[in-house]
Amino acid sequence: MNAAVVTVGDELLAGQTTNTNATWLCERLDERGVAVERVTTVPDRVADIARVVNEYRAEYDAVVVTGGLGPTHDDVTMEGIAAALGRPLEEHEEALAWLGEDGYSRSELIEGTTKLPAGARALHNEAGVAPGAALEDVYVLPGVPTEMQAMFEAIAPAFSGTPTYREEVVADEPESALLDRLEEIRDRFDVSVGSYPGESVRIAIESTDEATAAEAAAWLRERVDTV
Template identity: 70%
Template sequence: MNVAVVTVGDELLAGDTTNTNATWLCDELDARGVSVERVTVVPDRVADIARVVNEYRAEYDAVIVTGGLGPTHDDLTMKGVAAAFGRPVVEQEEALTWLTEHGGYTREDLATGTAHLPQGARVLHNEVGVAPGAVVDSVYVLPGVPSEMKGMFESVADEFSGVEKHVTVVEADEPESALLDRIEALQETFDVTVGSYPGEYVRVKISGPDPEVVEAAAGWLRDRVDPVEN
């Protein structure tokens, strides 16, 4: 399964807010064997949201959009997603009923626009906050507040799956450039995916669908690098 993640918000592009939602989603999806092919940040503009969602829904199995939900002036994500499908946004009675019966609100408490979703969307109820999410075909629209986004993703997590990956990390006390020949030989010898991440020492991440092959590759590399002394 191939997925694109789209995060919406001027505050992300301005650097006012760290994009922790994208990192968390990528980690969760990767653990489920899902391949994240794109992570994109777009501003709070309907045209930009619609253009990116329309492009990605044609290219990937699913698109996850976070941020910009609610009734305030800059909450434009539902309008953008609706525009990508050529649909209007309409008030969803199911969302209103859930908020009054389970959310502890009266209809008078809720600002106009709180339950406006793309026409025909499947409602995703917000167990942590107020603004509901939605699923339109293969596009999943989640809140931007991290706690709300995580809770809502858990409600649909089983809809995301792929080939299980096994991961092992080998630490090497050598410069990354010095490891290039051994990493190349590793990839030629074993059917695995390899990533190297420099820092105080180099972490070589080895992953693949077969745990025995991954462990064999890790053992091969450990025998050929300078280990990190603890």
């Protein structure tokens, strides 16, 4: 299974808010064996949201969108999703009923809070008010991290794939000096290898087979100067 993550918000693009949601979602999806192949941030504009979601839902098994839910003027994500899927926005009675159980009356809710694309499954917001939505392998979650995380956990079983096992070797050599051994480990083992230089070089070794990842890491540790 592969996926794309779309985060929505002008404040993200302006650097006013750190995009922790994207990092958290990528980690959780990776843990479930899902390959995240795109992470994109778009502004609070209906056309941009619709264009990106429409493109990604044709390319990936799932699209996870976070941010821009609610009744304020810049909360336009649901409108963008509706435009991408060619559906109108409608008051969602089940979402209203859930909020009623939480102590909110219809008259207390601001107009637009419970409007979702027609045919969407409402996702209850256990940590806030604005509901999320699931429709045609597009999952729409709030932008508030605590709300987003709680809602994702409720739908996590929808995301599954082949687990990837990761081993790390830290080398006390320049990255350029390691090229021959990095090439050889790829030739010898069915693994993917990434190298990340800093004060030392972190070498990440990944495989869908746990024993292969461990064997490749052991082979490399014997052939590099480790920290």
